[in-house]
Ligand SMILES: O=P(O)(O)OC[C@H]1O[C@H](OP(=O)(O)OP(=O)(O)O)[C@H](O)[C@@H]1O
C-alpha cells in the first residue's frame with residue numbers, strides 16, 4: 316500500500332517543486348540581500364515549503380511561525396480569522412515575507428497582511444507555492460508565486476485533506492473514492 320494509490324493524478328511532481336523552490340529562493344535572495352527579512356511561516360500548510368525554501372536562500376534571515384484559522388462558515392465570508400498561535404518576534408520596522416502553501420479565497424492572507432501592516436511592519440510581501448486564482452474572494456495577489464493551479468482541491472507538500480497527505484513530496488488530486496464517494 317502506498318499513498319500514491321489514493322491519487323487521481325499528480326499535478327506537480329517532486330522534481331518540479333524542487334526546481335521551483337530553488338528558482339524562488341534565488342530571486343528572493345537577490346531581492347532581500349540588503350535586508351534581514353523576517354520569514355513568517357503560516358502553519359501548518361506552509362511548513363514543508365518554508366523548510367525547503369530557507370535552505371536554498373543564501374542570505375541572513377529570521378524565521379517565525381504563526382497559526383491562524385479562517386471562518387468560512389455561515390452565510391458571510393468576511394474573512395474573520397482567529398489567531399491560534401501568534402508570532403514571538405516584533406514586526407515593527409521589519410521587512411516581512413509571508414510564506415504560504417496556497418492562496419485560494421485569499422481571506423487568510425488578506426487578514427494577515429492587514430495585521431502585520433497595522434503592527435507597523437516596514438514592508439509585507441507574500442511568497443506562495445500555489446495560487447488558485449479562481450477561488451479568490453478579494454483582490455489579493457502574491458508578490459512571488461510558484462504555480463498557478465486549476466479550480467480543484469489539492470493535497471500534498473503541506474496541503475491536507477482531514478489532516479492527512481501533508482507529508483506527500485508532490486501535489487495531487489485525490490480519487491473521489493477517498494472522500495467516501
Ligand atoms: O486563501 P484561503 O482560502 O484563506 O486558503 C488558504 C489557506 O488555507 C489553508 O490553511 P488552513 O487554514 O486550512 O490551515 P492549515 O494550513 O493548518 O491546513 C492553506 O494552508 C492556506 O493557509
Ligand SMILES: [Mg+2]
Nearest residue numbers: 357358359360
Ligand atoms: Mg495554511
